[in-house]
Amino acid sequence: MHVIILALLIGVIAGLRAFTAPTAVSWAARCGLLPLAGTHLAFLGNLITVCILTLLALFELVNDKLPKTPSRKAPPSFIARIVFGAFSGAAIGLGVGSVWTGMVCGAIGAVIGTLGGAAVRGALAAAFGKDLPAALLEDAVAIVGSYLIVTHI
Template identity: 65%
Template sequence: MLYILALLIGVIAGLRTMTAPAAIAWGAYLGWLPVAGTWASFMSHWAAVGIFTILAIAELVADQLPSTPSRKTPPQFGARIILGAFTGAVIGATGGATIGGLVAGVIGAVIGTLGGAAARSQLAAAFGKDQPAAFIEDAVAIICGLLIVAALR
């Protein structure tokens, strides 16, 4: 089950890079994610919650700007893979499977990045503009990120 949740949080990182660590930090802070005693225990600190939440909000705003580059450009794709790996590893650490969680998170991030771009493109074509598709993707990333973390309780 941990590997599936690590894969899914990687998908969220592929959709919205900073939403995944924000969800993980909130889950750890609320005690839903048992990170105490692991290398990832810092994720339960209020500072981690604050930093990742601010970064997630900034990303949601920046994504609405027309100058924001494609998620498939190397820097953006790389960031999604790194954060997918990190958040997957945090989930894996709760069950002593950090490396497995990391790998699952990377796979999920690739799926989320490519699948999210394709889905958003289809939605934008259906709406005739990108903004409604972006808002839908935002909502999916936030809601699913919280559901994934809640499943760890």
């Protein structure tokens, strides 16, 4: 049950910010919170992987605020979020012995996070009268949420 919840939640994070989920999982592997040594996903704990994913996540945080950034519900973005959610969920699942459960739950969570995140951000942007505060709040939820998830593996 534990892996189902964590994988689903990391998928939700991928739906909010695509690169935040694999970055959090990579940091967890690097810090020894997620036991991936000796598995096919052991590369996630490599310092180079952590650095590359961190840079991509930071780029995404900036790029998300730009006016020409396409909707997360556009097919390429939506598919990427599902893939990253499934991958991140699989890593959590692999670390505790249930890779397929983690993968499926991560993908489902990504769909929930993508659609739910877009709806909540739209409502918050309307309430604030502009998008930036809603986007920054979503960033905070994704970052703090991913930290809480990987520290409870």
